[in-house]
Amino acid sequence: MTTLQKSTKYPLISIALHWFILVAVVGAYVCVWAKLYNPWHFFFGALALVLSVVRFVTMHALAKRKPAIIPPISPLQNLAALVIKIVLALGFIILPLQGLLGRAFYGRATDFWRVEIFPAFDVNPEIASKLLQGHVVFAYVLLGAIGLHAAAALFHHFVRKDNTLKRMM
Numbered sequence: 001m002t003t004l005q006k007s008t009k010y011p012l013i014s015i016a017l018h019w020f021i022l023v024a025v026v027g028a029y030v031c032v033w034a035k036l037y038n039p040w041h042f043f044f045g046a047l048a049l050v051l052s053v054v055r056f057v058t059m060h061a062l063a064k065r066k067p068a069i070i071p072p073i074s075p076l077q078n079l080a081a082l083v084i085k086i087v088l089a090l091g092f093i094i095l096p097l098q099g100l101l102g103r104a105f106y107g108r109a110t111d112f113w114r115v116e117i118f119p120a121f122d123v124n125p126e127i128a129s130k131l132l133q134g135h136v137v138f139a140y141v142l143l144g145a146i147g148l149h150a151a152a153a154l155f156h157h158f159v160r161k162d163n164t165l166k167r168m169m
């Protein structure tokens with residue numbers, strides 16, 4: 001039974017990280033739209049960063065334990081899914097860093113409830129504005145990537161009726 005579970009699902013750590021990161025990322029977007037920047041947008045964004053770094057490391061370490069999709073998909077579909085997964089895995093490391101660095105170059109430290117998690121740098125409005133403009137554009141690019149990735153997962157589950165999504169639950 002244990003052996004069967006290991007081979008049909010992602011390792012528990014991958015599943016937990018995947019869904020916790022989703023919660024943090026959704027939190028960061030919702031707080032932008034609700035105009036709750038300080039501390040909530042920054043808090044969920046920084047949480048997404050920490051969890052995404054842990055995921056990036058474990059993803060590689062656990063790559064061999066990735067369960068098979070049944071029935072198998074074509075090499076082209078596999079490649080498309082892999083590209084989006086890499087964009088998402090790296091993107092949610094780069095995006096929060098752009099936010100933290102952008103603030104830092106405006107001379108603002110990022111702190112939560114008086115605990116500083118990222119320092120202020122010497123003010124450089126040019127770099128700061130470039131980083132934050134990049135942050136906004138990249139945030140919407142990644143939103144599109146999440147949409148594609150989630151739509152593909154739902155297509156696999158409800159239309160193709162394979163085990164793609166069940167492996168991540």
Ligand code: HEM
Nearest residue numbers: 025028029032042045046048095096099100110132136139
């Ligand atoms: C998952 C992580 C994050 C996501 C998805 C995200 C998303 C976004 C989005 C969508 C906007 C644009 C709002 C608009 O439409 O104008 C924005 C703006 C901003 N974000 Fe983030 N963000 C993240 C992490 C962070 C972090 C960690 C910080 C800094 C601590 C940060 C700082 C900012 C700032 C200062 C702005 C305002 C930029 C401006 O209007 O010039 N973000 N973010």
Ligand code: HEM
Nearest residue numbers: 014021022025059081085088089146150153154164165168
């Ligand atoms: C913030 C949003 C999301 C991000 C950043 C994200 C990122 C990722 C990454 C990096 C992987 C590879 C995990 C690994 O190999 O350990 C993955 C796999 C997966 N994700 Fe997401 N994901 C997001 C949202 C979603 C949503 C909303 C769904 C479902 C509707 C979903 C379903 C899946 C499934 C089924 C897999 C396994 C796919 C496969 O093995 O090819 N993800 N995701």
